[in-house]
Amino acid sequence: MAESTEVRNLVYLVTGGCGFLGEHVVRMLLQREPRLSELRVFDLHLGPWLEELKTGPVQVTAIQGDVTQAHEVAAAVAGAHVVIHAAGLVDVFGRASPETIHKVNVQGTKNVIEACVQTGTRFLVYTSSMEVVGPNIKGHPFYRGNEDTPYEAVHKHPYPCSKAQAERLVLEANGREVRGGLPLVTCALRPTGIYGEGHQIMRDFYHQGLRLGGRLFRAIPASVEHGRVYVGNVAWMHVLVARELEQRAALVGGQVYFCYDKSPYKSYEDFNMEFLGPCGLRLVETRLLAPYWLLMLLAALNALLQWLLRPLLLYAPLLNPYTLAVANTTFTVSTDKAQRHFGYEPLFSWEDSRTRTIRWVQAMEGSAQ
């Protein structure tokens, strides 16, 4: 951590700052960026927890706004030194229309870039996703890959399509002249499946397990590895790269980095059991009961039901053909690019990440303990 005697003169903007990742980025900036003078938190829905942050040495400015509205974004960006653009519509369950996903993730990102250019903000960090690479719809495994591993990225689903488009826009904007004549410096971070305190899907699995009498049923073979990364380490990577964008603009500008830490390589479900197990749930083997073809059939049925019921109600279960394909295809990263380029080391060990996540699950109402 840098010296606390440093001058506080930097203004940061975090879009999506009240989301799962955004909240961790906001808190991490307040703890680990001693040069911060003002932190603007921009989100469609502001969290009440922001109030408690307003008493410290940093001015925390909550901005209720919509990234699809260019004027709102420009007003929030004006005068900021660094923008961390984490706002996004994370939907692989068919809750939102493809048009809405595109509008938020692609048009919203365009608005952020244009706002930087117009107002003279030089440093932009984009929260991308592993999904811009894969898994692809052909089910090709990506096994311990890095940023240079060749992979056939084929996007059909609106979410990965939008993240890939937005990432490309951010990287292409690197070097653009901003107001005042200096070049924009951008980079994109690609988390794998993020976990930790506040993870909605973990919450859903936990409550589902409680409803099923403390059991969850294995749908994915244990041999399929799924990349996971602790939210605190993803937040730390954002803070670190944002700090280094100015000093290492030539090296970091226009680059992509997978987010990684020491979390073990496991299947999606076995990984979740690292936290849900100590909270009283167990994973029941069902391979003989529910072979893969049956799961595919159920997933297709869910998609059909979603379509049929759409005029009446929103039916958006976790299982659909896309989520089944993602969960059932190995996708893991093994890289040290962030360490080489901007000195990233995970802030939280695996043991620490696991303990924090377990404590959070245990603290949830209706714990099975």
Ligand SMILES: NC(=O)C1=CN([C@@H]2O[C@H](COP(=O)(O)OP(=O)(O)OC[C@H]3O[C@@H](n4cnc5c(N)ncnc54)[C@H](O)[C@@H]3O)[C@@H](O)[C@H]2O)C=CC1
């Ligand atoms: N959750 C995960 O496993 C992963 C997430 N990501 C990316 O990380 C970023 C954050 O995701 P999460 O924190 O998981 O999602 P989240 O849904 O918890 O947070 C997203 C935030 O963006 C805000 N937002 C949505 N639409 C907005 C709009 N039109 N204007 C302003 N704010 C808006 C939401 O209110 C929310 O607070 C997203 O860009 C997502 O694509 C990337 C890889 C994995």
Ligand SMILES: C[C@H](CCCC(C)(C)O)[C@H]1CC[C@H]2[C@@H]3[C@H](O)CC4=CC(=O)CC[C@]4(C)[C@H]3CC[C@]12C
């Ligand atoms: C919901 C899926 C697990 C349920 C599968 C079932 C019903 C067979 O048990 C999740 C499996 C993999 C997840 C995705 C993955 O971690 C990558 C992601 C990256 C993002 O940028 C956003 C979230 C997500 C798409 C994530 C979503 C949930 C899964 C599909």
